[in-house]
Amino acid sequence: MEDFLDRAGALMETAETLSISEEKALSVLWPRSSQELPHTHSAKDLYNDLSRLKKREVDLDLHGVFLSDYYRSKRIPRGFRIRNAPTIGRQNPDFCRKWMNISNKCSLDWMVIVIEEVGRELIQVKKSIQDFELTHVTVLQATPSTEFMLKLQNDIQKYQNDLIRFKRLKVEKVNHDYKYHQVYRWLSGSDTQTCNPTPRIRTQIRKPSLQTGGQHMNDPPRMTNITTTDGRDIGDTSDVDKRITRNTGNIGKPPRQRR
Numbered sequence: 001m002e003d004f005l006d007r008a009g010a011l012m013e014t015a016e017t018l019s020i021s022e023e024k025a026l027s028v029l030w031p032r033s034s035q036e037l038p039h040t041h042s043a044k045d046l047y048n049d050l051s052r053l054k055k056r057e058v059d060l061d062l063h064g065v066f067l068s069d070y071y072r073s074k075r076i077p078r079g080f081r082i083r084n085a086p087t088i089g090r091q092n093p094d095f096c097r098k099w100m101n102i103s104n105k106c107s108l109d110w111m112v113i114v115i116e117e118v119g120r121e122l123i124q125v126k127k128s129i130q131d132f133e134l135t136h137v138t139v140l141q142a143t144p145s146t147e148f149m150l151k152l153q154n155d156i157q158k159y160q161n162d163l164i165r166f167k168r169l170k171v172e173k174v175n176h177d178y179k180y181h182q183v184y185r186w187l188s189g190s191d192t193q194t195c196n197p198t199p200r201i202r203t204q205i206r207k208p209s210l211q212t213g214g215q216h217m218n219d220p221p222r223m224t225n226i227t228t229t230d231g232r233d234i235g236d237t238s239d240v241d242k243r244i245t246r247n248t249g250n251i252g253k254p255p256r257q258r259r
Contacts, residue, residue, distance in 0.1 A: 046136050047148040051155060053129050058160045060122040066167050067115050070174070076107045076183070077174050080114075085186035100184055 009016060070077050082103040089095035133140060140149065177183050 041136060041139055043139065043142070043148045046139055047152055050129070050132060051152055053125060053132060054152070054156050055159055057122065057125045057129065058156065058163060060118050060125060062160070062163055062167060064115055064118045064122065066171070067111055067118070069171075071108065071111050071115070074108070075174055075178055076104065076111070077170065078177070080107045080110055081183065082106060085184075090186070096187060100187075103184070 067077070084103075086095070086099050089099070181187070
């Protein structure tokens with residue numbers, strides 16, 4: 001064993017190095033490339049690729065539709081609100097109004113450039129779908145593929161309906177914020193802008209809490225089963241939604257106790 005370690009260099013008292021030249025590297029590479037290997041696209045493979053593109057198209061289109069409605073109504077969704085609260089001047093109503101107006105202007109401008117970018121990406125996705133269908137037209141029109149295409153249409157329609165329902169729930173939350181003046185919560189004396197904050201867990205908890213994933217039973221229900229093509233709902237990028245996503249895996253489990 002010691003002989004092996006000695007020959008392997010493990011017994012060296014100094015750090016030895018080895019430099020591999022580009023010429024040496026090229027001399028040991030396989031001459032063939034993976035691009036030269038035969039590859040056939042099955043109907044299932046095409047279904048998965050086309051499904052991803054079409055869902056992305058739905059994501060972008062609905063994001064642009066709902067965000068445009070928000071802008072027209074001059075109501076800012078939670079993901080676009082500036083959460084910085086002033087450290088001074090909270091007792092001065094004129095200062096607070098200026099602070100809110102400037103925050104509103106910034107949020108609305110953000111919405112405009114996002115809508116513009118969504119439109120640009122949507123054009124690219126539509127073109128990708130057209131190119132994909134033209135490239136694989138023979139396979140897509142084959143008899144085995146027709147069943148996959150019918151299933152694809154049904155899946156995309158269901159995905160769209162679920163996403164519309166999810167976004168309308170968000171619209172209701174935004175309307176609730178404006179109706180009850182909860183857009184900028186620091187005005188009411190709250191030091192946090194987090195919507196529906198996760199309750200703090202007390203120590204020495206012995207029984208499972210009546211909470212699921214950070215949500216209290218009295219809180220309005222949160223819909224977390226809608227996942228877009230990039231893993232999130234692109235209509236709202238607030239910290240609240242990120243926290244909800246992390247907590248969905250803990251539904252039905254008691255909160256972790258602090259030590």
